[in-house]
Amino acid sequence: MTIRSARYLRLHIALPQQHGAWVMWAGPLLFGIAVARAFPPALGWLLLASLGAFMSLQPLTLLVKVWAGRRPRDEQGPALLWTTIYGLAAVIGVIGLVAQGAAWTLALGVLAAPVLIWQMVLVMRREERGQMGVELVGSGVLALNALAGYGIASGAGIDPRGLVLFALSWLQAAGGIVYVYLCLEYRRMKAVPAQDERWRLARRTLLYASANVVVALILGSLGLAPLGAVVAFALMVVEVVVGGVLRPPVGARPAAIGVRQLIVTTVFFGVMILAYLA
Secondary structure, X not given: OOHHHHHHHOHHHHOOOOHHHHHHHHHHHHHHHHHHOOOOOHHHHHHHHHHHHHHHHHHHHHHHHHHOOOOOHXXXXXXXXXXXXXXXXXXXXXXXXXXXXXOOHHHHHHXXXXXXXXXXXXXXXXXXXXXXXXXXXXXXXXXXXXXXXXXXXXXXXXXXXXXXXXXXXXXXXXXXXXXXXXXXXXXXXXXXXOHHHHHHHOHHHHHHHHHHHHHHHHHHHOOOOOOOHHHHHHHHHHHHHHHHXXXXXXXXXXXXXXXXXXXXXXXXXXXXXXXXXX
């Protein structure tokens, strides 16, 4: 393999680098499919469309960085190649979905487009770091996978149950993002702060996590979700108390924080799926 061809296989261009991003994409999708308890052929097209769109974000972001002068010019070719490959996969998946009578999924793409443009504008301006608001909205786009997975698997399209799955997935993702920002704040510290200071720092994260428990309880009381869903969100409260107050990740590497969040999110969706299937 020549040096020229090898640069097209650089993992930081071809694959998403955030550990938590994978489960934020796959978790809602598997959640929706599992609740529907069906596996029609159209799911293959959905997987292709969703995975292609998800994978294209990494090379597209690098491509915009090259155009903004933030990355070396020799990354333009590989970034353009992988963006094209993933983009074509997404388009083929969408065409397959439309052919299967699931044209309603186009509406989900329309909802995602403004968020993608917003993100790329921030990247062009070198302002994407620390943008919690953008990440919260972006997590909502990934949470649409729950709605799409359920709608395709069940054949129901966009219906109330799928919307509840989407809401539960988004609430979890939003709470997780706020928690990660707390962990990143800790990692920049050189020493563990006093316990009262830790409770103060974790206050917003605890409010998010606790509010999610209340929402899950309300949905369960109304019969819109199983009461077992409360357990999944309660576990996130426990994680915030342990990781955000009792044992804060002072000085931890970002990769370690990402892997921990991947595990936490995987456990959440595992418990949530069990609650629905029980």
